[in-house]
Amino acid sequence: MTEFGFIDRIKDLFATLPDNGFEGIGDDCAVLPVGGGESLVFTTDMLAEGVHFLRAATSARELGRKSLAVNLSDVASMGARPVATLLSLSLPDDATGAWAEEFMQGYRELSQEFGVTLAGGDTTRSAAGITINVTAIGRAADTHIKRRSGSASRRRDFHGGSARSLRGGPARHSRGPLRHPPLPYTAIPGRRSPKASGSAGGMKYMP
Numbered sequence: 001m002t003e004f005g006f007i008d009r010i011k012d013l014f015a016t017l018p019d020n021g022f023e024g025i026g027d028d029c030a031v032l033p034v035g036g037g038e039s040l041v042f043t044t045d046m047l048a049e050g051v052h053f054l055r056a057a058t059s060a061r062e063l064g065r066k067s068l069a070v071n072l073s074d075v076a077s078m079g080a081r082p083v084a085t086l087l088s089l090s091l092p093d094d095a096t097g098a099w100a101e102e103f104m105q106g107y108r109e110l111s112q113e114f115g116v117t118l119a120g121g122d123t124t125r126s127a128a129g130i131t132i133n134v135t136a137i138g139r140a141a142d143t144h145i146k147r148r149s150g151s152a153s154r155r156r157d158f159h160g161g162s163a164r165s166l167r168g169g170p171a172r173h174s175r176g177p178l179r180h181p182p183l184p185y186t187a188i189p190g191r192r193s194p195k196a197s198g199s200a201g202g203m204k205y206m207p
Contacts, residue, residue: 064106
């Protein structure tokens, strides 16, 4: 089954439920108009140890930055400015001390660079491996939102059990430093552009 096929199945399953003002599944972010010509956008990404990263190949600080950066990139690709994030961590016993501290330092560094607050989240124990989930919230004028739902270029196979990278394609465990994806110009606090200068790459399973 392709990833888009799975998304279509989810759309059908939830089609009869009220949308409560949200635009439907299908873009890099879910969109909620809030009045006054503005909308909030929401996006979420998950990173699993052994699928998206290896601790031996990536420092905790680098991973903290990357886990936030991929979400900020999605928000920016929609023409919105990130304003807040939610962070949930599932950590095994050997990652609850120094590793967790370094991860949070990296996450805070990028949060400070983009003026984004950490508004909440969750922590829980993991029996094996680290799982990271970040939800980012952005705000934009309705006229600035960049929708690109249905782009055929973003289609990829979605096979259960296959290692896939966060942006699509086979996961690769680089031995070099992890570089977070470039953020469009509009994501940088204090800078505005009439057009988003880039996109976040492959579409996720769901906004």
